[in-house]
Amino acid sequence: MLTALGRGTFRELPFEKECGEDNICRDHLRVRLDIVGAQFIVVGSYSTLTLEVTLLNADENSYFTVVTYRVPTGLTFRKTSIISSKRRAHIECDDSKNSKYAAVGIVTCDVNHPIFRSNSTIRFNTTFDVASDVEWKSSEEISINATSDNDQRNTMGSFVARRIGVKYEVNVIIKGIESTQYINFSTGNAGEKPVQHVYRVENIGLQSLPVNVTFAIPVKIGPGMSWEQVIVNTSEGNEQDRVLTPESGQTVDWHRLMPSNNSQVCNISTCQVFVYQLQQLKHRSSMVFSLTGLVKWTKPDQVRAQELSLTSYAAVIYNTDKYIHVSQATNQFQQSMVTTSVEIVEEFNSLPIIVGSSIGGLVLLALAAGILYKVGFFNRSYKDKLLEDAGDDGPGGVPAEQLAPDTATA
Incomplete structure (x- = not known):
């Protein structure tokens, strides 16, 4: 094992593997792959795809364990983060070996180097940026493979591949x-x-x-x-x-x-x-x-x-x-x-109002005429009496006999 001692200086330290009584290290790495969120790749502005990986070592200690992603070229590695682990864990991922024109992108993640211990489980998310300027198929394949430096490995369940649909974001x-x-x-x-x-x-x-x-x-x-x-x-x-x-x-x-x-x-x-x-x-x-x-x-x-x-x-x-x-x-x-x-x-019909108003006016006129007739307005003697009463009054409505003495004195 190499370890850094100061800037630019490396020294090899002794490292002993614990491989049991037969001195043969057997591990059994099993992986599970899930998609976080939408179950397809969304091609759009600022789109990402997040994969959740569960890694289990069901046998003896696993040394220098690596999880390798194979993804379409339109996916670019952004980050990885641990969700849960039974023991203290760390993980480092690298995609620097990818070529810009490669048909498949490869991302390798070192898990708990140097030892991923027996019966350990770790769950982590890996996020990829989705490119909008590449040609996508209707569906793309993503795979992960868990490997190690152990002498013997049980590979059952160490590889998973999934085909994921591709959809374009529209507005x-x-x-x-x-x-x-x-x-x-x-x-x-x-x-x-x-x-x-x-x-x-x-x-x-x-x-x-x-x-x-x-x-x-x-x-x-x-x-x-x-x-x-x-x-x-x-x-x-x-x-x-x-x-x-x-x-x-x-x-x-x-x-x-x-x-x-x-x-x-x-x-x-x-x-x-x-x-x-x-x-x-x-x-x-x-x-x-x-x-x-x-x-x-x-x-x-x-x-x-x-x-x-x-x-x-x-x-x-x-x-x-x-x-x-x-x-x-x-x-x-x-x-x-x-x-x-x-x-x-409702269509407005004005005829009833006109007829009703005319009849009402005639009725009122008849009532007025009747009242005048009752008081004798239409009797000739009643009219003459009114005129005589008006003629007996002098100027200003004063009776004539009251004005006579004053006139004689003068």
Whole structure:
């Protein structure tokens, strides 16, 4: 065994192996390989892959134990850390011998040098950076092998290989933008009105990919009311892109198309489905889709005033075996909906008010005339008496006989 004595000085120290009565060192190294987190390699910005290794020595002491990883060239060793160990342990890993152009990367980890003792177990994590600028297969193989310098080794369980799927990280979102917010109809008149629902699909990630933009549109809104002649238009596209309308009975993944709490609103008989196939949605790009149609109102006399909702649903759907969204825990940004409020208002009829007002005015006029008649307003003698009473008063309403003496004195 070599040990450092001061800077740049090494000396060989005697080292004795404990190999039992037969003086033959037999170890039995067994390894287990697990993936921490997502059970696949995610290719994206700042992606990592962490492997958990459990190493057990089920026989005599193991000397100069080494665990060797063989990984695809797109994985670069970052760090290793011990999770648990029955005894004090240390581990050192090295990938300096790898060539930049090698098809397979090799990482060697020295475990508890010089002695990994009998019946010892150690668990440790090894983390790799995932390169986004290399060509990946749909799945890659990762293997680990435990070896030592012992004279005899039981190799059963000392080698493990796993094939791991590869998925590309994407960030495609869909949201509703400026659309028709409100329309109304009257209970007395049939009619039709245009409605437009607009969605924007954005690829804000670094990965281009083919996607299907799927729309579900309610055919029937309420009794006598439907959304018809709906057309899907887009701001961009190429000749290879196309719109499909699933035939009746065709399977539609309603769970991916709309939130779970609305999954009973639409089915193949109540909603019309459009699938816009994009051969390639480029990274850092966006597209606008508009759904335009006519809401027709055909039974005005059979429905009372009420408020209805016209809701369309949209989702971006892609191959989940190859791509994974950055927000793995939710579909919130991959689904959207737009709602138009539809109000049926009671038609206002002013004729009863006009007739009622006219009759009321006539009744009041008749009552006034009756009261005047009762007090004798229309009697001629009553009028004359009023005029005589007015003529007996002098200026200022003073009787004439009171003014006569003053006039004589003068």
